Amino acid sequence: MSLVLRLSKESYVGTHIKLEQMTRQFLEKAGAKHRRWRTGNTKPIEHISEAWKNCLAKLDPDQAAKIGTLIYCGIDKGVAEPSHASLLAQKFGLDRVRCLDLSDACMGWFTATQVASQFATAKAPYCAIVSAEFPMEIPGRVYPECFTIRDEQDFLWKGAALTMGEAASVTIIDSLADESPQVVYTSSSKLADICCVPLLRADRFVDSPRLSPKLADNCFVSYMPSMALESYRQAQGILIKYIAEYDRPDVVLPHLVSQTGPRRASHHHLKDGTLKNCFEHFGNLATCSIPVGYEYFDCNKNSHVVGWVSAAGMSHGIFRLW
Structure with missing residues (x-):
């Protein structure tokens, strides 16, 4: 508020x-x-490295040797090439693994879990999925411009940035373990231009009467009325469809975009206590939302656990983790 x-x-x-x-x-x-932000002059790579060490410590040497793919799926980016995954593989001492970056807004982590199976082999079925969301650079694409409001309309485009948190996550999955994934997904590009994080001269690639005028601010923008309404409708729809096809889950981990939105969308559809939302503790963590929520709530592997995400683009997915 004071900022x-x-x-x-x-x-x-x-x-x-x-x-x-x-x-x-x-x-x-x-x-x-x-919201949890970095303190001092720490760099994202330091937090990514710490997440990697913590994750690797949970594997035995035989399991670590089975990592054959590394995917970076974060919205936050530092280079255009080489891939962030290649640089991270070098940092982590992973010499001969398939490396690629994946860009799918807040849906990136889930999409990475789907893509991973395409590169898995019997000898190296494990995939390391890395995400880093550190938007609070000074100056950056959030601060100070998103905190500099001109009028009420300007706030409707910039306000979502006020909920941003920061995090790094590393998830190691067996890409060949799930032969019959339980997923409900939908997407539509009609509102693809209502949420944007611009890179260098974004106007070269954007031709949208709605978005183009906003690029002059060179900051993250997201038109909250449309984002909220579309996410509510579509997220609720896929939740209902998932329950009809696969039964009610025991745990639902939502994309950390709001504390109240997922609760309203799931009202009357989930049992009390099913929705596990830590947005109020961390803020919006984008592609780190599901792995952070999974660890924070110490989800039981024997439960029916799902992730539930809406993303810019627009896309909406609910998918079984365990």
């Missing part, structure tokens, strides 16, 4: 009382309480 008021002091065209009320109302409606 918004301070950075918007010169730009906001209304009263600061109105800006404070609007910001507070949005954060309360989303259920935002805490």
Whole structure:
């Protein structure tokens, strides 16, 4: 709140009382309480390396030797080439593994689990899926521009950035273990231009009357009214379909985009206590949402555990983990 008021002091065209009320109302409606950001001058690679060490420590040497693929699926990116996966494989001492980056917005982690089987072999069936979401660079694509509000319409495009958290995750999966995946997925490109993180000269690739004017700010934008409504409808629809096809899950881990949104969308469809949402503790972690939630709630492998994600693009998926 204080960052918004301070950075918007010169730009906001209304009263600061109105800006404070609007910001507070949005954060309360989303259920935002805490966001975890880096302190000091730490770099994302340091946190990725720590996540890798923690994950590797849970494997025995024979299992580690079966890692044949490394996929980087984070929205946050540092280079255009080589792939982040190649640089991470070098860092981790993985010499002869298949490396690739995957870009699918907040759906990236789930898509990586699907893609991994295409590169798995009997001798090397394991895939390391790495995600890093560290948007709070100073300056960066979130700070300070997303905290610099001009008017109410500007807030509708920038407000989602106020819930961002930071995290790194490493997940190692057996890509050949699940022969009959339980998945419900849907997508539509009609609203592909309502959420964007621009890179260098994004206008070279974007031709959208709705999005193009927003690129001048060179920051993350997401038109919240449309994102919220579309995500609610589609996420609820795939949840209902999943339950009809595969029965009610014991644990549902939602994309950490809101504390209240998943609760409303799942109301009357899930038993009490099924939805495990840690957004209020971490903020929006994008592609790290499902692995962070899985570890935070210490999900039982014997349970029926699913991930539930809506992503820019727009795409929506619910998929069984265990």
